[in-house]
Amino acid sequence: MKTTVIDIDPENINEDAIRKAAILIRKGEVVAFPTETVYGLGANALDASAVHRIFEAKGRPSDNPLIVHICDISMLEEVVEHVPSKALLLMERFWPGPLTIIMKKHKKIPYEVTAGLDTVGVRMPDHPIALALIRSAGVPIAAPSANISGRPSPTxxxxxxxxxxxxxxxxxxxxxxxxxVESTVLDLSGNNPVLYRPGGITLEMLEEVIGKVDTASGILKPVFAEGAVPSPGMKYKHYSPKAKVIIVDGPIDRVIARIKKEADAYRQKGYNVGIMATEQTKAMYSEYMVIAVGDREKPETIAAALFDTLRLFDKAKADVVLAEAVDANGVGLAIMNRMVRAAGFDIIHA
Structure with missing residues (x-):
């Protein structure tokens, strides 16, 4: 298949270029597009055949549901059966933005989108190109991240x-x-709100608006479930570069010492070792291949650069990446959620 690359400046959107992409969506084709979180792999959410093409392109397991993207609240009428009052409060506060809300699905949404579940995750992206594409296509767009399944998400x-x-x-x-990092996923389809995937909208921000939010056990642990899970990113090893990733957790001085020890051991075995550090610690690894992922005091910088950094280690042909853990608070919870999955839950406690 020939893939057309369409350059669009988000600061000066070319409507003709948007229409070209929207026509492809309406024809049942798959189009990758930017959002504020990561690039999405989009198709008409009301067309089961088009949605199936997403799974084929990604090599994505069919029991991993997709998120539906809309450009206007009125589009919810053909996506969800009912909008809970707490959802309305969150939409008013955080939409457009990196928050996906799980609700009971409308009958128009094919089960291919929801992995056979009767719930669907919906969000309104905060990106001018994404909103323009959905508006021009005139249909809700189902879109996971635009990467090969299991690879680091594309930014x-x-x-x-x-x-x-x-x-x-x-x-x-x-x-x-x-x-x-991908959007926060909050389930409002049951009696109690449940956070399934942390993101840019933090647990603390959600609770400021709707009160107590339960946290799913699988956020920092593997999920050993048969069949579909309610949210993307819960069940499988995700976000992984070609290198083996190992996280080292603990007091930072012990983390640095343990990473150096592990790096030396792997180098003696002939492995090309990379170290994912922060701006505060990168100088401690001057004798190694080191990439600073961001500022430890500004975790949003780590979130913004995380997936690109993992891909940079691939370019550097690293065999093993030793990564410093970050505090799992606020945006740090989203960072650690992605890191532990990139590592296949391989964590050393220093």
């Missing part, structure tokens, strides 16, 4: 091109995604 056009060239109809190249 730059070159990431999408590397993974999806020849697999989909078109890629909208619209710059770098600012948040860098």
């Amino acid at each position: 730059k056009p070159e990431h999408v091109i590397a993974d999806m060239q020849g697999r989909i109809a078109a890629i909208i190249a619209g710059g770098t995604c600012k948040v860098g």
